[in-house]
Amino acid sequence: MIPPGLIQVRDNIPLMTWRDVFVVEDNRYLLKNICFDLFKDDFIAIVGPNGAGKTTLLRTAAGLLRADGYAAIMQRQSSGLTSRERARLISYLPQQRDFAWPMSARSVVSLGLSTFGDKAGEHSLEVDDSLRSLGISHLSDKLVNKLSGGERARIFLARALVSSSPILIADEPLNSLDPSAQLCAIEVLAKRAASGRPVIAAFHEIGLALRHATKILIIRDGHMLAYAPPSTIVESDALSRAYGVKFNCYSTPYGYDVTFGR
Amino acid sequence: MLSRSENGARTRIIILLCFLIFGLSLSALFVGPVQLSIHEVFTGLFFPEAETGLIVRELRLPRLILSLGFGAGLGVCGAAAQALTRNPLADPAIFGAPQAAAFGAVLMLSSGIPHVLSFYLPLAAISFAALSMLVVVVFVVSERAIVSVLLVGIALGSLFGAGTSFLLSMSENPFAVTEIVFWLLGSFSDRSFVHVGLSLPFIILGCALLFRCGPAYRALTLGEDTARSLGYNIGLTTAVTVLGIALTIGAGTAVVGSIGFVGLVAPHLVRAACAGDPSLTLLPSFLAGACITTAADILVRCLPSSGELHVGVVTAITGAPFLLYIAMKKQNSFSGVRG
Numbered sequence: 001m002i003p004p005g006l007i008q009v010r011d012n013i014p015l016m017t018w019r020d021v022f023v024v025e026d027n028r029y030l031l032k033n034i035c036f037d038l039f040k041d042d043f044i045a046i047v048g049p050n051g052a053g054k055t056t057l058l059r060t061a062a063g064l065l066r067a068d069g070y071a072a073i074m075q076r077q078s079s080g081l082t083s084r085e086r087a088r089l090i091s092y093l094p095q096q097r098d099f100a101w102p103m104s105a106r107s108v109v110s111l112g113l114s115t116f117g118d119k120a121g122e123h124s125l126e127v128d129d130s131l132r133s134l135g136i137s138h139l140s141d142k143l144v145n146k147l148s149g150g151e152r153a154r155i156f157l158a159r160a161l162v163s164s165s166p167i168l169i170a171d172e173p174l175n176s177l178d179p180s181a182q183l184c185a186i187e188v189l190a191k192r193a194a195s196g197r198p199v200i201a202a203f204h205e206i207g208l209a210l211r212h213a214t215k216i217l218i219i220r221d222g223h224m225l226a227y228a229p230p231s232t233i234v235e236s237d238a239l240s241r242a243y244g245v246k247f248n249c250y251s252t253p254y255g256y257d258v259t260f261g262r
Numbered sequence: 263m264l265s266r267s268e269n270g271a272r273t274r275i276i277i278l279l280c281f282l283i284f285g286l287s288l289s290a291l292f293v294g295p296v297q298l299s300i301h302e303v304f305t306g307l308f309f310p311e312a313e314t315g316l317i318v319r320e321l322r323l324p325r326l327i328l329s330l331g332f333g334a335g336l337g338v339c340g341a342a343a344q345a346l347t348r349n350p351l352a353d354p355a356i357f358g359a360p361q362a363a364a365f366g367a368v369l370m371l372s373s374g375i376p377h378v379l380s381f382y383l384p385l386a387a388i389s390f391a392a393l394s395m396l397v398v399v400v401f402v403v404s405e406r407a408i409v410s411v412l413l414v415g416i417a418l419g420s421l422f423g424a425g426t427s428f429l430l431s432m433s434e435n436p437f438a439v440t441e442i443v444f445w446l447l448g449s450f451s452d453r454s455f456v457h458v459g460l461s462l463p464f465i466i467l468g469c470a471l472l473f474r475c476g477p478a479y480r481a482l483t484l485g486e487d488t489a490r491s492l493g494y495n496i497g498l499t500t501a502v503t504v505l506g507i508a509l510t511i512g513a514g515t516a517v518v519g520s521i522g523f524v525g526l527v528a529p530h531l532v533r534a535a536c537a538g539d540p541s542l543t544l545l546p547s548f549l550a551g552a553c554i555t556t557a558a559d560i561l562v563r564c565l566p567s568s569g570e571l572h573v574g575v576v577t578a579i580t581g582a583p584f585l586l587y588i589a590m591k592k593q594n595s596f597s598g599v600r601g
Contacts, residue, residue, distance in 0.1 A: 087493030
């Protein structure tokens, strides 16, 4: 058992290692030969067309799907971890932003602190910080069901960010956010990774991902097409091959950006 | 966590419900065909030799304990069923528990082997509720999704409901049919401490199991994936919930028959004061269930009627319009958003 607060991370040892990871369902490969290392200041952006296996990859990484091959968290085979140990290491933001009961935004965010076995008590400072980092402090006492889709998405991201787990896995965290909220959210993710708490997230916002992520993992039909830093990705034709449309990558004063067409 | 005002609202509703339970319990000892004075009730309660001791201790007290205990059990079962399925219209009946318990008891009655007030009746009801729950649990172990558990529960409920009707239509003895129909309507009258002893321990055990699941219900608010990523074992939570509901509903239905709508209504009465948090809803639902059932039982004793009205009829008559109200009220004030 790993006691909370005693999770030690060394620079040269990956927090997460995948070697030839497969996910099979109904005799079909959902993921095939996935390999990557997640080091302590990595921000890995998963990109690829709809149905490529991004969510499958993230759910497997979060321990919600069974996989074949070597998938390790902190040098230990992921399937050997108890769900409680995994919860202390990984915070996961699912793509579905659904909630069953009309709760206040603050209560929803505080759910991120209620890891099994830990008392979710007076952690309101963390909740406040998380809300403030995404610029949504003013929503804290509103009921989530009265909020707009984008506001709700940011509350859910705050819920995932509030956890003290070192690794964050987020499935399309920028979905339904406006441009300024997208920028704010991805900057929060990049800052978190730079401070030694790595992030794996799926994106459709390729320009933003190229600008802020440290590595890009491109998948299509469950296969890895590329896994490289953004500077290498923009030199290659991997994006065009993944999506089947022509991608044009260029530099702007803010960093890389892309346009696409036929 | 909760802001001060929300916590205060929950504390206030708990205190209010405790006072209500105290008041209703006292009234329940006074109300009945025989008019008793305060003095007579208290002497009857504390001095077994007293003239009124028989009425108070042997008739009204077990009836009160059963209505409080089973009502509380129904309330917390409803809150747990709604929390687990994340559906505001859920109720223990969707797991097939009361239908299976009723079938077990009717099977016993129609076989004609035992006397109506024998132990076989409750025992059969408990075993059938447990059997139905066992089938549901087997599905939980093999299949994790809550939706499939619900489908199994609905299928079992319909099966046992049909089985009960079949037994009724096959019955040769018209008196037995009348007896069964009345028993199915649910009533607390003519229940003794034997009934209390047979059902209350199971109800307490069942409720304790459900209260233990509170934190998991809270995590389930944001969906199964989120709850699992927070370290909760949702398969285990489902199994424990199913077992808790089986014990509570099986034991309760065995001795008092089917009492509908309490499990559905009680959580909704208190949810707003609990800021929607399903783990905070359990205790107020427990108290509210006891209040509703005891109040309904007092009401059936006060209403002028040829025989005594059945408490299940009263809860259904008041509960069904409430269900319509839930259905008609804007959906988002009762539940959250999917998708």
